[in-house]
Amino acid sequence: MSATPLLELRGIDKSFGPVQVLRDVAFAAYPGEVTALVGDNGAGKSTLVKCISGIYSTDAGQFIFDGQPVSIHSPRDAASLGIEVVYQDLALCDNLDIVQNMFLGREKRRGIVLDEPTMEQMAAETLAGLSVRTVKSLRQHVSSLSGGQRQTVAIAKAVLWNSRLVILDEPTAALGVAQTAQVLELVRRLADNGLAVVLISHNMNDVFAVSDRIAALYLGQMVAQVKTTDITHAQVVELITAGRSGELGLVTEPATNGNGAAPAGSTTGGVS
Numbered sequence: 001m002s003a004t005p006l007l008e009l010r011g012i013d014k015s016f017g018p019v020q021v022l023r024d025v026a027f028a029a030y031p032g033e034v035t036a037l038v039g040d041n042g043a044g045k046s047t048l049v050k051c052i053s054g055i056y057s058t059d060a061g062q063f064i065f066d067g068q069p070v071s072i073h074s075p076r077d078a079a080s081l082g083i084e085v086v087y088q089d090l091a092l093c094d095n096l097d098i099v100q101n102m103f104l105g106r107e108k109r110r111g112i113v114l115d116e117p118t119m120e121q122m123a124a125e126t127l128a129g130l131s132v133r134t135v136k137s138l139r140q141h142v143s144s145l146s147g148g149q150r151q152t153v154a155i156a157k158a159v160l161w162n163s164r165l166v167i168l169d170e171p172t173a174a175l176g177v178a179q180t181a182q183v184l185e186l187v188r189r190l191a192d193n194g195l196a197v198v199l200i201s202h203n204m205n206d207v208f209a210v211s212d213r214i215a216a217l218y219l220g221q222m223v224a225q226v227k228t229t230d231i232t233h234a235q236v237v238e239l240i241t242a243g244r245s246g247e248l249g250l251v252t253e254p255a256t257n258g259n260g261a262a263p264a265g266s267t268t269g270g271v272s
């Protein structure tokens with residue numbers, strides 16, 4: 001395992017008006033590893049990801065990327081660092097083919113015409129680099145693909161751009177058993193290729209099957225980030241539902257402040 005995170009967050013706060021959604025959040029994503037980001041509905045996972053991807057600006061805290069402090073104020077800032085997010089609802093266009101989807105909004109041109117051969121070759125190389133062989137033709141419309149194949153194309157699209165950190169939002173949520181296994185294999189391969197991968201998931205089987213570390217958010221606080229081999233399934237469930245489990249997580253009994261947020265200063269959850 002790598003000792004140095006590719007991305008590290010320290011002391012992140014984020015409020016929407018009077019509602020504090022993230023409180024003093026620490027988080028780290030390591031190259032070559034899958035970090036599972038877990039938490040109950042409303043814990044703040046999406047908000048954290050939107051801060052990392054520049055959709056939301058943070059109220060306080062530091063971002064350190066590759067050892068350097070960075071500012072992420074827009075999706076463009078995040079993309080220029082090589083941060084890509086694959087959302088659960090995929091944002092693929094049914095009426096476009098695989099190549100068109102992978103290059104949507106970032107098309108290659110030769111003069112004023114689209115450079116189809118280059119785009120097709122880059123798409124083919126990216127899929128081959130991920131050992132994806134399930135797609136018959138790069139020119140088929142994504143409407144004709146299975147859920148697992150669509151997810152694969154969405155992930156390949158994210159890694160096409162020399163990404164270094166890929167965040168996957170519930171990539172297996174809509175998939176059956178066999179397709180889930182395929183997508184998890186692909187998630188593992190991304191990390192094995194050296195990328196830092198963040199996997200948001202509610203599915204503990206997926207989390208334990210593929211992650212190297214688990215980061216647990218509870219009511220906007222990062223209550224633990226630990227190696228997957230150092231924690232049990234039951235402990236993760238406790239962290240998600242109660243904010244603590246034995247030595248891990250919140251020190252004091254969590255008390256909500258009426259906005260659903262736990263009090264400040266009640267966490268031991270560091271980054272290990």
Ligand SMILES: Nc1ncnc2c1ncn2[C@@H]1O[C@H](COP(=O)(O)OP(=O)(O)OP(=O)(O)O)[C@@H](O)[C@H]1O
Nearest residue numbers: 016019021039040041042043044045046047048260
């Ligand atoms: N734009 C917003 N304005 C006000 N409150 C918001 C906004 N976005 C999120 N919240 C609140 O922040 C909290 C965290 O929401 P978030 O969507 O980040 O949680 P989540 O962990 O991703 O949940 P889920 O698993 O259900 O997607 C929730 O209480 C939510 O209502």
